[in-house]
Amino acid sequence: MPPIPTLKSLKSGLENRDFSSAEITRAYLDSIAESSLNAFITVDEEGALVAARMADERYRNGTAGSLTGVPIAHKDIFCTQGVNTTCGSKMLASFTAPYDATVVTRLKDAGAVCIGKTNMDEFAMGSSNETSFFGPVKNPWNPEAVPGGSSGGSAAAVAARLVPAATGTDTGGSIRQPASFTGITGLKPTYGRVSRYGMIAFASSLDQGGPMTGDAEDAALLLAHMAGFDHRDSTSANRNDEWLSRLQTENLPVLDSRLRVGLPTQYFQAVDNPVLQTALEQVRVWLEAEGHECVEVSLPHTEVAVAAYYVIAGAEASTNLSRYDGVRFGHRCENPESLEDLYERSRSEGFGDEVKRRILTGTYALSVGYFDAYYIKAQKIRRLIARDFIDAFSEVDLLLTPTATGPAFNAGALTHDPVAMYNQDKFTVPVSLAGLPALSMPCGFDDGLPLGAQLIGPHFAEERILKLAASFQRATDWHARTAPCACIPEVLQ
């Protein structure tokens, strides 16, 4: 099995002059042009090649930084000055942001070459990438299957080796579930770790950006460049974690301690796919062989997490999306008769069905007479779920769970049953409500489709999660397997 091209291997190839940034950028652009996955909404060929040539110049004059010349892609939810940002919606189909998101600025400053913007569920609302205005994304392992969502384009692009790494965002599982469905590594950092400035808002108390990569080492490297305090984000965590800044230039340290890993009963009991059960059992066996201790723990409020999540996320979405009014930016209807008509028709034409559904759910939960029964109730349950995790972390260092209920499902299988689609997120939303960091890593296959294991840590304990994932990936090759349609550019072979 040839090694997968990673941020680290590309960086070292660039340093050794094995290839130039212009060469690899060209090669990736060619692979994207030939791909039929629909993983990208916008490919910035011109901008990428200009940035690549500038990167090559920096290698020549000795000023290259830690990601200089390495191609990456951004989920189309991150604002990019001068390049379209659509958020997967007709509403923003021709929107170009007048500024860069903080994540975009940071990665640009580190020297990364942005090759394009990846496809996604409309306004990040979906678990299958089927709600995008720009068409669904195919799973590189099987074109009949969905890649997961909402960061399905980023996941498919990384899995098909169309780009070594991409950014994603996770509100209820939108990094982890597509990472699981496509056999890549995806990390949702602690809430507040990565700036939300310029990241189009869906549910502001849950939204968090993070890395989607080929392995945990790359996730650590990309996180180190994405994360950090930002005065422009009112909920940015003011932290100064030395381990994190060191990762910009140094390798992720090897895990040198024995951990207590909790296996939540409620999650394992809810898995009815025998292949997934076996895959998770093998992770447990590996953990114990490595000297870690596995214990059962209880997270008693798991079952109501999906309900509380869809109330909170819907309520925040209905509020956030009120800004799309046809006046300041975005789609505007033709010949409005009145201001009311302008608002209503612009919104009705600009939003797709799932977005309307979530806005209506949120509006219901926030409306007079229902506010206490739904919104406040959901916020109380959110606290109970957060407490469940605090109790668990008083006993264990990390938690191991499945990321999803099974492998990727087929396109069209759940589109007519929103509740069944929402239940897909049952293993990822509790973490989101509690604001915890969690990573999905490949741990097996079911009928040719990847399976994912989720590692959950206490707030700001990404280092522990990443070290354990890297240790697992040194012992296994699930993450290194390559999808049938993947094509590693010749220049990198």
Add this chain to the structure above:
Amino acid sequence: MSDPTPGNEIDIDHLARLARLTLGPEEKDQARQQLANIIAMIDTMQTVDTEGVQPMAHPLDATQRLRTDEVTEDVDPDRFQTGAPATAEHYYLVPRVVE
């Protein structure tokens, strides 16, 4: 657990009006039915005893960060209004509201 909210008890016109959305007759029927299913799902929350539990608005229970009240950035309307559908002299244009 309370009974699922039947679709016919959801005032979809009122919700659409609050959300500034226009729904066609078929869209309305579908939205009403799907919303009834979603509400039945979220009603499972009512099985949980939350007596005395403080609502949680922020996952880290953080409070609003404050700063000195100083001008830190300039607004450049020429740049920030480039995406606006209709503007004139830095104003946003909308249909006439006052006759």
